[in-house]
Structures are given as C-alpha cells and as structure tokens.
Amino acid sequence: MYADTQNDITRQVVRVAQLLLAYGAESELVEEISQRLGHALGIASVEISISSNSLVLTSLVHGRCITTTRRTREHGINMTIICELQRICLLTEKGLYGINEVRKRVSRIEPRTYPKRYLVPMIGLSCASFCHLFGGDLAACMITFLASSIGMFVRLSIAKHHFNLLLNFAVTAFVTSMIAQVGYQFSLTETPKLPMAASVLMLVPGFPMINSISDMVKGHLNVGISRWGHATLLTVSSVIGITVAMQLGGLFL
Structure with missing residues (x-):
C-alpha cells in the first residue's frame, strides 16, 4: 500500500x-x-x-x-x-x-431533524401522557401539554442561536415551570403538582447518562466520567431554572 x-x-x-x-x-x-x-x-x-x-x-x-x-x-x-x-x-x-x-x-452525511411544527406538539403530548400515567386529571394533562410545548419551543429557539447548552436548559426549565404553575395559582386542577413534575421530563439527559454508565462499565472511564459530568451539569441547570420559577411563584414556604 x-x-x-x-x-x-x-x-x-x-x-x-x-x-x-x-x-x-x-x-x-x-x-x-x-x-x-x-x-x-x-x-x-x-x-x-x-x-x-x-x-x-x-x-x-x-x-x-x-x-x-x-x-x-x-x-x-x-x-x-x-x-x-x-x-x-x-x-x-x-x-x-x-x-x-x-x-x-x-x-x-448531514444531520436531519424533525420540523419544529411536528416536534413541539409531540413533545407536549409525550409529557402530557406521562402526567396522565402519574394520575393527573384532564386539566393537569392540558396544563402539562401547554407548558412542555412552549418550553420545547423556547429550547429549540435558543439552540438555533447557538447559546450555551447549560443556559438553554436553565431558561427552558424556568419557562416551563412558570407555565406549569398555573394549576397552583388558579386552582385549575385537582392534581397541581403533577404538571410541575411531568412538564420538565423532556429535559432529563437520559441518553448521555446511559452512555456514560456504558462507557465506564466497558472500561472507558475517562470518557464515561466526562459524559456523566456533562449530564449532571445539565440536570443541575434544569434544577436551577425550576427552583427560580418556584421561588417566584411562591411555592416555597
């Protein structure tokens, strides 16, 4: 050769x-x-x-x-x-x-993504389905659908402008949680806690965490720990956004 x-x-x-x-x-x-x-x-x-x-x-x-x-x-x-x-x-x-x-x-090879007009409502529907599985009533599912759909729209809009991913997750979690609080503020549902929990499930970095564990189990400790750290930072960013939204909404007594 x-x-x-x-x-x-x-x-x-x-x-x-x-x-x-x-x-x-x-x-x-x-x-x-x-x-x-x-x-x-x-x-x-x-x-x-x-x-x-x-x-x-x-x-x-x-x-x-x-x-x-x-x-x-x-x-x-x-x-x-x-x-x-x-x-x-x-x-x-x-x-x-x-x-x-x-x-x-x-x-x-070029990355292909689903159009935003399809992705946003499907994410909302998936989070609303989780709310239903958790025992939420119809109003709670509707609030979850609205909050997660708007949150996903915000997430895609921020990503389009190439902002830092940690900032993206924090802002998305904040917006989603603020909208999900309407069940508390106006007594629209018998299960106001469930929209708060279900609407932010789209921010769970499940795939990076699975990959990190897989890498560590198979001996790639450096890459696995790095991916675990990145997934943890994304989770912390989401928690910060949720916490700020709950604080502004008066849900912390």
Missing part, C-alpha cells in the same frame, strides 16, 4: 470515528467501527485512544505507522447518522465500497 493511500484511509477512518463521537455513540462502538472499517480498507491494524474531547488514531501497514489527532465536539444525539456510518462500514466489509466511495458517502 502506498503512503498516500494509507494517509487517505486513515483520514476517512478518523473522520468516521469523529462523527460517531460527536453524535452520541458509545466509546466501544467507536473503537469497533473504526477498526472494522480500517481492516476492510486494507489497514493491518487500527489503534484508537478516546478522551473527553479528542481522539488519537494510529494506522499500521507493513510496519509504517501514521498517527492523527482530532478534536471532538458534541452535536447532540442523532442515531440516524450513527446508523448511516455503521451501514457504510458493513457495505465496505462486503466489498461494495472502496476508499473513494467511503469518502463520498461520509462527506454527504
């Missing part, structure tokens, strides 16, 4: 690993896909080291090593991209894709 070819393959493998990390894949999957893709493209050995905000990848062919480092930045959870990268790896292993096709497919 020529040096230029090894360089090209290494760049594509590390790009795939970078995308997997950025869009929420667990560390074990990143290692597995990187090694399988490298082997399928003709690399004898692929070694990868993952940290909280970077990765180092080394490829070995006929005793010649190439090492490259990439910085990783979170772009949110997007399983569509992760599945597409796995599909590229599988088709490469079957011999259907070569390096040129892999490069072309990876360069075309």
